[in-house]
Amino acid sequence: MLNYQLGLDFALEQDKKDTLALYRNLFHIPKDTFGNDCIYMTGNSLGLQPKQTKSYVNQELEDWATLGVEGHFNAKNPWLNYHESLGEHMAKVVGAKPVEVVVMNTLTANLHFMMVSFYKPTKTRYKILIEADAFPSDKYAVESQLRHHGFNDKEGLVLWKARKGEELANYRDLEAVLETQGNNIALILIGAVNYYTGQYFDLKRITQLGHKHGCIVGFDCAHGAGNVSLNLHDSGADFAAWCTYKYLNSGPGSIAGCFVHERHAYTKNLNRFTGWWSHNKKTRFKMRDEFDQLPGAEGWQLSNPPILAMAAIRASLDIFNEVGMEKLTEKSKKLTGYFEFLLKQLDEDIIRIITPKNPDERGCQLSIAVNNADKSLHNKLTEAGVISDWREPNVIRCAPVPLYNSFQDVYYLVERLKNILSE
Structure with missing residues (x-):
């Protein structure tokens, strides 16, 4: 288990060490209105398109x-x-x-x-x-x-x-x-x-x-x-x-x-x-x-x-x-564990993770209940370049997928969520 730390430097260092990081380049990543990669966290709803799909079809x-x-x-x-x-x-x-x-x-x-x-x-x-x-x-x-x-x-x-x-x-x-x-x-x-x-x-x-x-x-x-x-x-x-x-x-x-x-x-x-x-x-x-x-x-x-x-x-x-499920689940647990670590730094009176704490009792998705929230929170995240999934009455589902999501993605997701909640 990683010894998680705060700050962007930790995320960047983990991405450098990640042996699966290059697989991100095999997928099309949607862009935000400024032309930057979106933080795509909805592989649990629709996975991204592999770049080789077009040639296969x-x-x-x-x-x-x-x-x-x-x-x-x-x-x-x-x-x-x-x-x-x-x-x-x-x-x-x-x-x-x-x-x-x-x-x-x-x-x-x-x-x-x-x-x-x-x-x-x-x-x-x-x-x-x-x-x-x-x-x-x-x-x-x-x-x-x-x-x-x-x-x-x-x-x-x-x-x-x-x-x-x-x-x-x-x-x-x-x-x-x-x-x-x-x-x-x-x-x-x-x-x-x-x-x-x-x-x-x-x-x-x-x-x-x-x-x-x-x-x-x-x-x-x-x-x-x-x-x-x-x-x-x-x-x-x-x-x-x-x-x-x-x-x-x-x-x-x-x-x-x-x-x-x-x-x-x-x-x-x-x-x-x-x-x-x-x-x-x-x-x-x-x-x-x-x-x-x-x-x-x-x-x-x-x-x-x-x-x-x-x-x-x-x-x-x-x-x-090529990759194998063993390597994918190994990275998944680290990535979602980091996501959980960062979320726990936020105000517990506002957000609560309803997904099991035990990594063996969950996949990469974390479901986040946000007190007194409505879909406007999800809309603000979307405007901030985060593609997540809203479920009534107050749950945001986010899934850092090990094939194409990075530790940096997770870091910026939580930073943008924190900024929106503090508004």
Whole structure:
């Protein structure tokens, strides 16, 4: 752990020592009105564009222009198997085996596809447990699954709530809920890193607890993939899904990822929606053959992959593959620890960090509650060249991303926040 110090000199010295500092140059950094780099702290909402993204996408556009349909086989990166290398790189990012990961669809669509297979309600075991402050899309998705199966979406939804006066969820409360309602809960679906508080849950602990009570366990890893060491395989989770446009820098609304544990890889009788891209690759183009299920996560694909979107995520995954999650999380803890240190120098009567203090229980995001603040505070930060994220009623979310944020970024962020608060 670094011995943090006040003053700009400390930040500059840490940036000189940072072995990942040069990776910042691989990304486009938005400019402020004076032409200077913005302090970009919203990689938890939309990651920055790698400079190589344009050339990766242009390569596919060029191959499409010159080869037409033959690009499936003769493009520089043949389209037919394009998604396979992405799966291998993505598996390293989320701590899984290649057979367990596929890049496809979008996040909420993937959650629905997973629930088609893994949410198997009965008359007595049909409820779905989520954290009370889950990302709204997750709540909407599970409510619609309850309705689809003929259940009341309010009575069938079980919420893991934080205690009164607290923001963070407590595992003892989860244990208590499962002790009393476990026999009625068919599925546990938790956001691996809570979008609002930044709390990184213990996936293995939750999975073991859920399995103990006979529940299927899945995770929404939107705020975890590329941010923390998810170790999905070792967690034992049945499934997980995530978007790639946040920490994985694939572009707005881009393609998503999906994990299915290998113990389900060869289970062909799992209920699922199918399409021709989940059919045996060797006979896929014979067209008239009966359906033959692909093993592993690939067996949940429906359609041929969108190559232009995949080119964008490939550009980012190549950087992740070069750096590795171990180095990224090591820098992340130092950078966010420095951010926390500087924030603690501010008036505690005005701001309060609601993200866990333990670095192992959070990623790079810190959520800052500002007393008596409204969105005008966020607007002033934006005018000062800080791109952050506002969440009602009074929370600013900031995420110093280790691939492109610096200690100097963090220093100036806190200085500008301090000046605005003192006005």
